[in-house]
C-alpha cells in the first residue's frame with residue numbers, strides 16, 4: 419500500500435495524564451466519554467488505555483458504537499444514550515449495556531426489549547433540565563417514573579442512574595448551570611416519590627468537572643478534556659488547564675516553488691503573495707477534514723516555525739508559506755504536540771476544538787507510537 423499522505427499520531431500517555439488531571443478535580447466516579455470514535459482518536463485503543471488507567475465507566479452516544487466497544491472490552495460498564503425507535507435494544511441489553519431512557523416511546527421499547535432479552539435491563543433515566551435536546555420534560559416525568567417503578571418491581575429493569583446534560587457549563591458566570599442543577603434535584607424528588615432511588619446521578623461534562631463542582635454528584639462524564647482540548651479556550655486554554663494534546667495531525671511537504679510578489683495562489687486567487695516567498699504544497703485538504711473555512715488562515719508548523727495556509731484549502735491539498743530552510747519531505751504539523759493547538763485551528767475555521775479532532779477522516783491513519791500506554 420502507498421504511504422498515506424497524512425497521519426494522526428495519538429499520544430496515549432497524554433490521554434492518561436489528562437484523565438489523572440481531571441480526576442484530581444473531582445471525587446466522583448468517572449465515565450470517560452468516547453463517542454464519535456473517541457472524538458476522532460480511535461474508539462478501541464483510546465478506550466482500552468482509559469480503562470487500564472482506571473476510568474470507571476465508558477460512555478458513547480450510539481448503540482452501535484457501544485456494542486463495538488463491548489466486543490473489545492467485556493468487563494467495563496458502558497453507558498449509551500442515543501438510538502431511534504426500532505433500534506435493537508434486545509441486542510443492547512444482551513450485550514450488558516446500560517441504556518438511557520428519556521422519552522415515552524423509549525419506555526415502551528425498553529420494556530418490550532427487556533421481556534424479549536429475558537434479563538433485567540440496566541437503565542439510566544434522562545431528564546431535560548435545560549438543554550431542550552433529550553430527556554423527559556418535567557410534565558412527562560411523573561408518568562414515566564410510575565411505569566418504570568412498576569417495571570423495576572417486576573424485575574424487568576434496574577434503574578441504575580438519573581442523568582441530564584449541561585447546556586452552558588462552559589460559561590462559568592452563567593446562572594443556567596445552577597438552574598439546571600435545581601431542576602435535576604426536582605426530578606430526583608419526582609423519582610423518589612415514585613419509589614425509585616437511582617444509585618448514580620450524573621450531570622457534568624468536562625466544563626462541569628472543571629468549573630462547577632456542585633454538579634459532580636455521583637459520576638461525571640468528561641469528554642473533550644481527556645483529549646487535551648479546552649471546553650472553552652476563552653475561559654482557560656488547555657495548557658492553562660494542564661491538559662496535553664493527544665492528537666497530532668501531520669503531513670509532508672510534497673512540492674515547493676518560489677513565488678514572486680503578487681502571485682495568485684490556489685483556486686480563485688483569493689490570496690496573492692504580498693512579497694516573494696517559498697510556497698509548499700501539502701497533501702491534506704477538506705476531504706481529509708481540513709476545514710475550507712480556514713483558507714488563508716489555518717496555522718501550521720514546519721521545522722519548528724509557525725506559518726500558515728496561503729489561499730484556499732483544496733479537496734486534497736493546501737499551499738503554505740514555507741519557512742526558510744525547509745523543503746520537500748519535511749513534516750508539516752497542522753495541530754498537536756509541537757504545532758498549533760486544535761483550538762487555534764478552531765478559531766481560524768470558525769468552529770470549536772471538538773470539531774477539529776472529530777472531523778479528521780477515518781481514512782487518515784491513527785498511529786499509536788510504541789512507548790505509550792498499552793503498547
Ligand SMILES: *Cc1c(COP(=O)(O)O)cnc(C)c1O
Nearest residue numbers: 451583623624625639640641642
Ligand atoms: C459529549 C457529551 C459529554 C462530554 O462532553 P465534553 O464537553 O466533551 O466533556 C458528556 N455527556 C453527554 C451526554 C455528551 O453528549
